[in-house]
Amino acid sequence: MWPLIPFRWINRRRHCFTVSKVVCVQQLHSSSTEFANIHYDGLYPGHIPTTTVQKALLSIGSGVAALQNPYRHDMVAVLGETTGHLALIKLRDRMRNDPEGYAVLTERPRIRLSTLDLTKMASLPDGSFGREYLRFLEDNDVTPDSRADVKFVDNEELAYVMQRYREVHDLLHTLLGMPTNMLGEVAVKWFEATQTGLPMCALGAVLGPLRLNASRLQSLFTSLGPWALQNGRCARCVLSIFYERRWEQSLEDLRRELNIEPPPVIPKAKKKKT
Amino acid sequence: MAASVRLLVRQAIRLSHRNITVTAAGVSARPSCRCFSESAEERSTHFGFETVSEAEKAKRVYKVFENVAQKYDIMNDAMSLGIHRLWKDMLLHAMHPQPGARLLDVAGGTGDISFRFLEYVRSQRERQQRRAVRFGQTLSLQDISNSYSTIETDGPRESTAVVCDINKEMLKVGKEKAESLGITAGLSWVVGDAEELPFDDDQFDIYTIAFGIRNVTHIDQALQEALRVLKPGGRFMCLEFSKVTNPLLARLYDAYSFQIIPVLGEVIAGDWKSYQYLVESIRKFPSQEEFKSMIEDAGFYCVQYYNFTGGVVALHSGFKL
Numbered sequence: 001m002w003p004l005i006p007f008r009w010i011n012r013r014r015h016c017f018t019v020s021k022v023v024c025v026q027q028l029h030s031s032s033t034e035f036a037n038i039h040y041d042g043l044y045p046g047h048i049p050t051t052t053v054q055k056a057l058l059s060i061g062s063g064v065a066a067l068q069n070p071y072r073h074d075m076v077a078v079l080g081e082t083t084g085h086l087a088l089i090k091l092r093d094r095m096r097n098d099p100e101g102y103a104v105l106t107e108r109p110r111i112r113l114s115t116l117d118l119t120k121m122a123s124l125p126d127g128s129f130g131r132e133y134l135r136f137l138e139d140n141d142v143t144p145d146s147r148a149d150v151k152f153v154d155n156e157e158l159a160y161v162m163q164r165y166r167e168v169h170d171l172l173h174t175l176l177g178m179p180t181n182m183l184g185e186v187a188v189k190w191f192e193a194t195q196t197g198l199p200m201c202a203l204g205a206v207l208g209p210l211r212l213n214a215s216r217l218q219s220l221f222t223s224l225g226p227w228a229l230q231n232g233r234c235a236r237c238v239l240s241i242f243y244e245r246r247w248e249q250s251l252e253d254l255r256r257e258l259n260i261e262p263p264p265v266i267p268k269a270k271k272k273k274t
Numbered sequence: 275m276a277a278s279v280r281l282l283v284r285q286a287i288r289l290s291h292r293n294i295t296v297t298a299a300g301v302s303a304r305p306s307c308r309c310f311s312e313s314a315e316e317r318s319t320h321f322g323f324e325t326v327s328e329a330e331k332a333k334r335v336y337k338v339f340e341n342v343a344q345k346y347d348i349m350n351d352a353m354s355l356g357i358h359r360l361w362k363d364m365l366l367h368a369m370h371p372q373p374g375a376r377l378l379d380v381a382g383g384t385g386d387i388s389f390r391f392l393e394y395v396r397s398q399r400e401r402q403q404r405r406a407v408r409f410g411q412t413l414s415l416q417d418i419s420n421s422y423s424t425i426e427t428d429g430p431r432e433s434t435a436v437v438c439d440i441n442k443e444m445l446k447v448g449k450e451k452a453e454s455l456g457i458t459a460g461l462s463w464v465v466g467d468a469e470e471l472p473f474d475d476d477q478f479d480i481y482t483i484a485f486g487i488r489n490v491t492h493i494d495q496a497l498q499e500a501l502r503v504l505k506p507g508g509r510f511m512c513l514e515f516s517k518v519t520n521p522l523l524a525r526l527y528d529a530y531s532f533q534i535i536p537v538l539g540e541v542i543a544g545d546w547k548s549y550q551y552l553v554e555s556i557r558k559f560p561s562q563e564e565f566k567s568m569i570e571d572a573g574f575y576c577v578q579y580y581n582f583t584g585g586v587v588a589l590h591s592g593f594k595l
Binding site: 048074 | 534536537538540541544547
């Protein structure tokens with residue numbers, strides 16, 4: 001019976017099974033788009049089911065768009081989602097095998113301004129993880145809410161892993177002590193590529209250096225790069241950490257626990273103009 | 275056997291989906307939902323392949339076009355590989371407007387039809403003037419002095435184009451485009467609903483609606499309004515995506531629409547869902563013959579349609595007599 005149904009059916013958004021299942025599920029992940037909140041008929045809010053052909057086209061298209069305009073973070077996100085299936089499965093399995101990672105997978109914490117207690121974090125002592133993270137957000141003028149929601153991952157748990165990876169990215173900047181300029185981002189990408197194995201990270205790690213000037217390239221290849229790779233290999237899986245319970249912990253202590261060495265040289269952070 | 279089973283399954287899914295959608299919407303917005311009530315909130319219509327209330331459809335269509343307005347022209351070029359320009363040129367060619375004509379371009383948004391119209395009548399006027407000069411060379415002195423007096427007293431009527439759209443974002447983009455192209459004379463921009471136009475009766479020579487009528491909630495009302503604002507002898511012209519007749523082309527077109535267009539929407543405009551809606555709304559629009567009878571029912575005469583690109587686009591034309 002099923003093979004006789006025309007191909008275009010698979011694309012139509014009326015999947016009766018997923019719709020009935022999904023309407024009963026509580027909205028665990030809040031989404032910013034209006035459409036997703038009221039009538040989501042994928043596996044999670046914001047989910048857009050896609051065929052293999054569409055994923056292939058998306059990955060190529062988003063790759064080209066991201067290369068042309070690196071400020072299109074949504075394209076980088078789409079590239080990650082469409083190419084990261086195998087890496088996400090490996091990551092999810094690593095998280096499951098770690099007790100803290102397992103807690104993250106079951107409790108599904110989200111890092112957004114609405115879930116963070118900023119005043120409490122500001123009152124923490126200097127050198128604590130929460131205080132340094134807040135300092136990083138202020139210095140670089142970024143907010144945790146700027147991460148795009150996951151759309152094209154066809155498994156609810158893997159979509160959460162992807163979302164967690166995105167939200168943990170800023171925390172990685174704090175842990176590694178890297179600013180958000182190009183050199184800092186490339187260093188973090190090298191770390192993430194070794195840690196997660198996501199093709200998008202690998203691509204960013206390879207293509208990012210193309211935009212660096214000579215002196216920064218030298219700094220990358222001689223000190224920052226090897227340091228990032230080394231740490232990526234030796235560190236604990238960064239997605240398995242329940243960061244929300246560790247704001248009071250000292251940054252040095254956390255780094256030691258995760259096997260992360262402090263950076264050899266910190267690239268000059270440009271204070272972003274407001 | 276398989277076909278009838280398929281039909282039953284399709285109906286069952288449609289019914290179950292409508293129930294689920296209505297219940298979900300009911301839980302979030304209204305406490306109860308009676309199916310036989312008269313108000314717009316309860317009457318349902320289609321939004322792409324989804325079933326929504328009529329009030330909701332208007333809102334969602336507005337949101338779609340608000341989101342796509344900035345990248346609308348780029349997306350049109352990308353999705354149709356530039357062929358949409360040919361379709362619009364063919365519309366103008368069929369229209370063949372004469373200088374002095376008044377155009378109402380409904381759902382005119384970014385102004386493509388109106389710009390082409392003004393360009394066309396301008397070149398028509400130039401051609402007329404050149405012809406007048408050429409043939410005027412053998413006129414007698416008396417005729418020449420007569421023509422001088424007509425120029426002073428009775429100037430030629432200027433063609434005007436009114437772009438009317440319900441969406442302010444689209445009009446904004448259109449105005450910016452007009453400024454950059456340097457087209458200002460004879461063009462005006464009006465916010466208005468195709469189902470309730472803010473114009474008096476018998477105002478316009480030509481009414482066009484290009485790729486807009488499938489987004490209107492009540493197409494018959496839009497047709498009635500078109501009839502109202504046209505002068506007697508005025509022409510209604512509608513360019514719209516329609517049913518492809520050739521089965522092989524239809525399958526290719528479907529595959530292209532559902533596989534590629536939303537991907538283009540995501541990559542270029544960062545908006546998958548709006549373009550998914552666009553391709554679904556094309557499928558929900560009536561066929562060429564059905565739409566022709568709708569136009570005839572509204573009161574137009576000499577209704578004809580022309581297929582472009584194998585039926586991908588159809589141009590419907592009717593006259594108010």
